[in-house]
Amino acid sequence: MFQQIRSHVVAAGAASLLGLFPDAALAQTTDERRERGAAVVRSLNNNTTQPTLEGMRREFLFLAEATEAYARGDVWSRPGLDNRTRQLAAVAAFAAICETAFMRVHAGYALNIGVSEEELKEVIYMVTVPAGLPKAIAASQVLAQLCEDRRQADSGGPAEPSTATPTREEARP
Numbered sequence: 001m002f003q004q005i006r007s008h009v010v011a012a013g014a015a016s017l018l019g020l021f022p023d024a025a026l027a028q029t030t031d032e033r034r035e036r037g038a039a040v041v042r043s044l045n046n047n048t049t050q051p052t053l054e055g056m057r058r059e060f061l062f063l064a065e066a067t068e069a070y071a072r073g074d075v076w077s078r079p080g081l082d083n084r085t086r087q088l089a090a091v092a093a094f095a096a097i098c099e100t101a102f103m104r105v106h107a108g109y110a111l112n113i114g115v116s117e118e119e120l121k122e123v124i125y126m127v128t129v130p131a132g133l134p135k136a137i138a139a140s141q142v143l144a145q146l147c148e149d150r151r152q153a154d155s156g157g158p159a160e161p162s163t164a165t166p167t168r169e170e171a172r173p
Contacts, residue, residue, distance in 0.1 A: 030069055037072030044083060044109035052105060083113050092123050095139035096131035104142050108150075117147050 041050045057064035076086060087110035094103035107120055120143055128136040 030065070033069035033073035034065055035073075036077050037068035037070075037074075040072045040076045041068075044087070044112060046112055050105065052101075084110070084115060087113065087115060088119070088123055091120060092127060095124055095127045096135060098131075098135045098138055100138055100142040103139055104146050107143055107146055111147075111150065117143075 038049070041053065042048065053064055053067060056067070081089075087106050090106040091103055091110060094100070094106060110120060111117070121140075124136055124139045124143060127139060
């Protein structure tokens with residue numbers, strides 16, 4: 001019963017959002033959209049789930065399901081851009097607004113699908129123009145740590161990559 005109510009609430013919320021996006025198919029069920037979203041994450045994350053999303057699912061089920069169905073299932077799976085372009089855009093956008101935790105996730109996805117460290121660095125350099133040096137510096141520190149964590153993991157270093165993201169105050173030069 002609770003599962004049905006939750007599905008109806010998710011569907012109602014999605015339907016209200018979809019009113020803003022008329023080309024989205026209302027005939028699709030929330031479960032279909034969530035599965036499409038899960039497939040997007042697996043395609044970007046070496047065929048595994050995304051730990052942040054899974055953690056959110058434990059405490060904030062509606063938010064996790066809405067993220068999976070809408071952000072991943074509707075937006076990320078749209079035609080028109082390839083995954084590479086989407087990830088570069090996401091890294092730039094999150095870096096520009098200093099959401100470095102999200103930037104780190106999407107930079108990891110970008111690396112997983114073949115974007116090079118040098119290309120990601122260029123994206124961060126571009127952020128200096130619209131967003132300024134402090135946000136680009138914060139993003140550069142997180143990107144450098146992500147790349148170092150991945151190198152250590154590839155060389156048999158620490159088993160768990162660092163998830164520490166500097167606060168805005170810590171990120172300032």
